[in-house]
Amino acid sequence: MEFNEMKDSVLKQILSKQLIQATISQPRAKSNEIKRIKLKPIEIKNMYHIQLEYQYERILKHENIRIEEFSSAWEKLLDDFRQIHVDFIEEKIQIQLSKKNKVMYKTEKNTSLKQVDLSHNRKKNYLLDEHTPYPFLIRLGVQTSEGKVKKQKYDKFKQINRFIEFIDDTLAYLPKDKTVRILDFGSGKSYLTFALYHYLKIEKGLDIRVTGLDLKKEVIEECSQIAKDLDYDDLEFLVGDINDYNDETAVDMVVTLHACDVATDMALARAVKWNASVILSVPCCQHELNRQLDAPGLNIMLKHGLIKERFSALATDSIRAEILNLVGYEAQLVEFIDIENTPKNILIRAYKTGGKPTHEQIEGYEQFKEMLNAQPFLENELKEYLNID
Structure with missing residues (x-):
């Protein structure tokens, strides 16, 4: 055409x-x-x-x-x-x-038989309806047995829906001709892992296999039992961390939520090496750059501990996103949940495009890194993928 x-x-x-x-x-x-x-x-x-x-x-x-x-x-x-x-x-x-x-x-x-919805001034239209009972939300204590969102869990319900919006946006980037392999590093209590599985497997009917990985044995045992009770046959939970997990050669989506400091970088590096089509990462506790920072031109800011901590976190995530851009991803930093609910509210969203960086991009990254005296862990992990001297 x-x-x-x-x-x-x-x-x-x-x-x-x-x-x-x-x-x-x-x-x-x-x-x-x-x-x-x-x-x-x-x-x-x-x-x-x-x-x-x-x-x-x-x-x-x-x-x-x-x-x-x-x-x-x-x-x-x-x-x-x-x-x-x-x-x-x-x-x-x-x-x-x-x-x-x-x-x-x-x-x-189009087999979904959707109708055009012209309503404009209406209540927030969540992908998971707040008046519909969902077995996984009931089992996790977010909803009552009648399907009503518990008042004290409403922020969690909003967070889950916000996460599902990001998952929905990834659909165009996931493979259609094979089982979609998804790994969640640091899955914790797994609210979002269960939500991801429910949305992709049950709501969208995708052929997926999901693994949640965490170091807390008792949490993994509880999540495994919930998955078994819900008949989530293609969802498993394993005890372990990013460094231990060597069971895959290719993964389609990598999710990492609140992995502390360079554990986030380890997960991002693994995702790149697996050639993941989609990466969703909410970082936590970025200490690496805080220790390295040496930028006299920014001393008016950095002499204040609170400001230095926040600046380091923002700069760290900016560096991570730019490194992903340099190795063939379209990476963005987006708001995950309202900042009044949690200060850890930035999500790194990256889609594999295979694009090559321009000279200007590489130069800009080098200048930013030099200005801060930064020696990023993620750059070292991905040095074989980066054409940087």
């Missing part, structure tokens, strides 16, 4: 009010601060609009465009981005554009 034919065909369905949702991603320009745009139809004052949700590194912005005025916006979107996933009422479309607008176009019948 030619570019103009594709452009007109998709636009025609949108203008015919067939759109359920769409995601536009892969900015053509590295300087584009917008990383992803989500589209959905809404009704405002009895008038049909297309809502554009612009996803930046740390914030979301919204724009509502009347359908009669959408054509020009559609042209601009195709000029700035290269990947499009669209759900229409009767079909799903995946489009990949080359630099010269050569079109890779896939379509399949």
